[in-house]
Amino acid sequence: AQSVSQHNHHVILSEAASLELGCNYSYGGTVNLFWYVQYPGQHLQLLLKYFSGDPLVKGIKGFEAEFIKSKFSFNLRKPSVQWSDTAEYFCAVGSSGTYKYIFGTGTRLKVLA
Amino acid sequence: GAVVSQHPSRVICKSGTSVKIECRSLDFQATTMFWYRQFPKQSLMLMATSNEGSKATYEQGVEKDKFLINHASLTLSTLTVTSAHPEDSSFYICSAPRQGPQETQYFGPGTRLLVL
Numbered sequence: 758a759q760s761v762s763q764h765n766h767h768v769i770l771s772e773a774a775s776l777e778l779g780c781n782y783s784y785g786g787t788v789n790l791f792w793y794v795q796y797p798g799q800h801l802q803l804l805l806k807y808f809s810g811d812p813l814v815k816g817i818k819g820f821e822a823e824f825i826k827s828k829f830s831f832n833l834r835k836p837s838v839q840w841s842d843t844a845e846y847f848c849a850v851g852s853s854g855t856y857k858y859i860f861g862t863g864t865r866l867k868v869l870a
Numbered sequence: 871g872a873v874v875s876q877h878p879s880r881v882i883c884k885s886g887t888s889v890k891i892e893c894r895s896l897d898f899q900a901t902t903m904f905w906y907r908q909f910p911k912q913s914l915m916l917m918a919t920s921n922e923g924s925k926a927t928y929e930q931g932v933e934k935d936k937f938l939i940n941h942a943s944l945t946l947s948t949l950t951v952t953s954a955h956p957e958d959s960s961f962y963i964c965s966a967p968r969q970g971p972q973e974t975q976y977f978g979p980g981t982r983l984l985v986l
Contacts (some may be wrong), residue, residue: 761913800874801963801977815976847914856902856967856975860914 759784763861770838771869778833778864780848783851790831791849792822801847807831808853818842840870854860873897874966876978883954884986891949891981893920893964899944900966905937908961908980920947920964954985 764779782788792804805816812824822833831848848861877892884953893903901922907913918928918939926939938950947966951958963980967973 766911772934793977800979801965803974851973854973856965856973857904857916858975859916859921860906860913862913 759850759859761848761859761861763846763848763864765864766862767865767867767870769856769867773837774868776833776835776838776842776866778846778848778866780831780833780861782829782831782850782859784829784850784852784859788824789851789853789855790824791822791846792816792831792833793849794844795847796844799850804833805845827851834846838866838868840868842866843868873968874964874976874978876962876981878962878981879979880982880984882984882986885955886953889951889954889983891951891964891983893947893966894948894980895966895968895976896931897946898966898968900968901935901944902967903941903947904965904975905939905947905949906963906965908963914963917949920949951983954983956985959983959985 760783762781788836790807793801795801804820805814807814807824815821820835824831846864849858851858873896875894890931894918903920908914918926920926920939920941929933930944941947961980964978967975
């Protein structure tokens with residue numbers, strides 16, 4: 758069955774700490790991978806996406822993610838978080854060209870000032 | 871700025887009534903839109919694909935007679951929750967892909983439905 762797992766449900770960090778959020782997927786065929794962020798009271802926004810090519814993807818606001826095909830993983834990283842990164846982060850997987858996504862359960866990140 | 875809007879943002883209704891939620895793409899045309907449902911502390915679950923000019927396609931386990939979808943134009947899809955019950959209370963989110971060299975999908979801000 759197709760699925761996306763996010764291992765960390767809640768993460769609390771101090772400002773300037775490094776962040777890594779795990780995402781593993783089970784999906785047949787060629788996949789497109791996404792990380793979305795949802796700030797309190799706002800809609801989902803795309804942080805970054807991977808379709809093909811360089812497995813290390815850089816997104817907005819200093820975030821990056823690495824696609825490791827052998828591990829079916831697409832972990833999100835940021836070297837130094839800020840208070841404004843407090844939000845919920847969703848990993849999503851889609852089959853190329855369908856626009857239909859399967860989302861992970863999300864990770865609530867709280868950054869302490 | 872937002873490119874997909876939803877209306878209303880929040881609705882409270884009595885059990886047995888029907889509620890209509892609108893999803894609009896603001897500056898592009900979308901022949902396809904998607905409706906998701908998000909339970910508290912859970913993931914977004916795809917409910918259905920809204921297709922302009924044809925019937926919506928529903929994911930397994932989603933009652934099509936319960937959740938009526940109409941893609942009235944290239945910029946508007948509506949989700950009607952018919953005869954709503956408390957278990958239909960949830961956060962409903964729509965999305966619309968924007969055609970281009972790489973797929974880009976925009977999400978609406980969501981509609982919180984509370985059925986009393």
